[in-house]
Amino acid sequence: MQLGELKILSGNANQALAQEICDNIGIPLCDVTLKRFPDGEIFVKINENVRGKDVFIIQPTSPPANDHLMELLIMIDAAKRASARRITAVLPFFGYARQDRKDQPRVPITAKLVANILVTAGAERVLTMDLHASQIQGFFDIPVDHLYAVSVFYDYLKKYQDKKLMVISPDVGGVKMGSAYSDLFDGGFGFIVKRRKDSENVKATSLVGDVKDREVLIVDDMTETAGTLIAAAELLKENGALSVRAAVSHCMLSEKGYKRLSETDLIDELITTNSAPIDSKGLPITILSIGNILTEAIIRINEHRSITKLFKIKGF
Numbered sequence: 001m002q003l004g005e006l007k008i009l010s011g012n013a014n015q016a017l018a019q020e021i022c023d024n025i026g027i028p029l030c031d032v033t034l035k036r037f038p039d040g041e042i043f044v045k046i047n048e049n050v051r052g053k054d055v056f057i058i059q060p061t062s063p064p065a066n067d068h069l070m071e072l073l074i075m076i077d078a079a080k081r082a083s084a085r086r087i088t089a090v091l092p093f094f095g096y097a098r099q100d101r102k103d104q105p106r107v108p109i110t111a112k113l114v115a116n117i118l119v120t121a122g123a124e125r126v127l128t129m130d131l132h133a134s135q136i137q138g139f140f141d142i143p144v145d146h147l148y149a150v151s152v153f154y155d156y157l158k159k160y161q162d163k164k165l166m167v168i169s170p171d172v173g174g175v176k177m178g179s180a181y182s183d184l185f186d187g188g189f190g191f192i193v194k195r196r197k198d199s200e201n202v203k204a205t206s207l208v209g210d211v212k213d214r215e216v217l218i219v220d221d222m223t224e225t226a227g228t229l230i231a232a233a234e235l236l237k238e239n240g241a242l243s244v245r246a247a248v249s250h251c252m253l254s255e256k257g258y259k260r261l262s263e264t265d266l267i268d269e270l271i272t273t274n275s276a277p278i279d280s281k282g283l284p285i286t287i288l289s290i291g292n293i294l295t296e297a298i299i300r301i302n303e304h305r306s307i308t309k310l311f312k313i314k315g316f
Contacts, residue, residue, distance in 0.1 A: 006302050007050050009079070011059040011071035017092065017274055018058035020291035021298065034071065044074045046082055054302050055084040056127075061095030062252055062276035069095065069114065073121045080122035088125040088301060089118055092275035092290060093250045097132035115139035127297055129275060129290060130221050130249035147297060149249045149273050151313050152288050154184055156271065157217065157247065161185055166214040168192060170204075170232040174220055181219045181247070184313060188214070192232050204231040212240030222250040226257040233266035245269045251278050251285070258283070
């Protein structure tokens with residue numbers, strides 16, 4: 001094992017998750033000074049020797065995305081200039097992933113831009129989870145290890161397996177993800193066709209699949225305003241669903257999202273991960289830890305072992 005050469009750093013985005021990973025491995029979190037100059041510029045100093053070390057920087061680019069992205073870039077540069085042997089950027093949540101294609105005139109492909117910046121800063125490997133679009137892996141010219149939260153959700157949701165959960169994708173774009181969950185739970189599968197009014201409001205227009213008298217699980221990669229989830233839940237309940245749960249990999253709830261969830265009882269439970277810090281605020285939100293799966297991935301990368309085992313669920 002090469003764990004003696006491993007160093008884990010963290011920015012301000014999710015230090016609790018970084019500490020959990022360190023506790024799992026049995027090493028201390030690397031001492032890093034992160035502060036702001038009076039004009040808001042970020043200052044970083046690594047207070048330990050990382051020369052020749054295998055450095056992993058834990059930093060989801062969750063809200064405020066720009067601040068956390070800049071922290072990550074500056075930490076990468078600091079580690080590179082401190083002669084780290086290899087630098088892996090660990091982004092449990094990869095921000096800007098929704099801007100992955102040019103779907104309108106004169107708009108950027110920001111996911112590609114962020115990939116370029118990370119590589120330019122000095123990242124030699126990326127470890128991430130449940131990208132909004134899998135093709136973003138191809139935006140990088142360095143290795144990308146893409147993990148999936150489905151194993152974490154399955155461990156929690158398998159208690160409902162005897163009910164044969166009906167899995168629903170809240171939009172056509174999530175059909176592949178939803179189908180994978182459906183196979184796990186040996187239940188039915190369907191999807192909703194939605195129409196987006198603006199960035200915060202959607203209308204669920206039609207449902208493909210029979211949910212009458214079924215326990216329903218909505219699966220999605222992220223939510224911010226909860227607009228898609230609530231619109232989907234409303235349509236599902238109208239069509240006879242007994243209960244509606246939602247499994248969402250990345251929960252970046254804004255104040256509007258919290259407000260919407262507090263004003264409705266359409267969603268019986270929102271299940272998410274700690275890819276970014278989240279406060280349930282007394283709402284029916286269940287937070288599952290991805291610390292164990294990230295820990296195992298980091299150890300395997302450090303030891304130059306395959307991470308294929310992490311994708312196996314139900315013995316397959």
